[in-house]
Amino acid sequence: MEYGEIIKILLMLAAAPLISGVISRIKNNLRLRRGPGIFQPYFNLAKLFKKEERFSEHSSWLMKVTPYIVLGSVLSAAVFMRAGDLILLTFVLSLGRFFLALAGLDPASPFGGFGSSREMFFAGFLEPIILLAVFASALSGGGAIEASSILAAAALFLATLAETSRVPVDNQETHLELTMVHEAMVLEYSGRSLALIELASYLKQAIFFTLIMLVLWPFLVSRIGWYLLSLLVLAVIVAFTEVSLAKMRLFRVVDFLFFAGILALLAVISAALGV
Secondary structure, eight states: OOHHHHHHHHHHHHHHHHHHHHHHHHHHHHTTOOOOOTTHHHHHHHHHHHSOOOOOTTOOHHHHHHHHHHHHHHHHHHHHHHHTOHHHHHHHHHHHHHHHHHHHHTTOOHHHHHHHHHHHHHHHHHHHHHHHHHHHHHHHTSOSOOHHHHHHHHHHHHHHHHHTTOTTTOOTTOOOTTTOSHHHHTTTOOHHHHHHHHHHHHHHHHHHHHHHHHHHOTHHHHSHHHHHHHHHHHHHHHHHHHHHSOOOOHHHHHHHHHHHHHHHHHHHHHHHHTO
């Protein structure tokens, strides 16, 4: 890999928390609240890195190494995305999900157990959606915007809401035990380990936003100005979506993901027909 690509990945890692800060700021403005600034995620990470780590006496080595595996898998996914290997990107992200689900089960916490089960339940729907959307993009050739690329981008957007723990699938702003998915798995983490997991989630969100742009219009990613503008547009859309919708019940999420799967399948059919 060239040094230029490594620098771009490091810049994406450094800027990834800013996307969540912008989304949070827009949401608070829409709700007529002041809220924290757009740089609050950086302050949160700095505070967590300074805090002492605590692990349950029932946990094993698995819980301690998982944050590094999760961050490593997301960084590897960023490398594969820059290299154009989008299918391998999906499998590498699945590796991090697998270890995080195991870490949720490791300390024998009831919250971690149902969070892990819900996460793997959703993964069974999400991974085929992402693969179908990427396959449709490969069939269409990534040229001008067509019906297949629009359908694939729409399917990826819905999958992104689920992958990044956004409303209506999940809610990052609450620890209510009946609704937690991602937060339930990391509830036992603290300090540096929690900071690494949070940083990985920020980078994963940036990767999926970039993946949507690669499917919809790949030329945006190569132009830094258009790329940043597209990230801002996606952040605004996500913020409006979260403010406009309510959190779904668990089994209603299946209908949501099934609809995303239909969009991805239609994208593949449209790409095969050259539409």
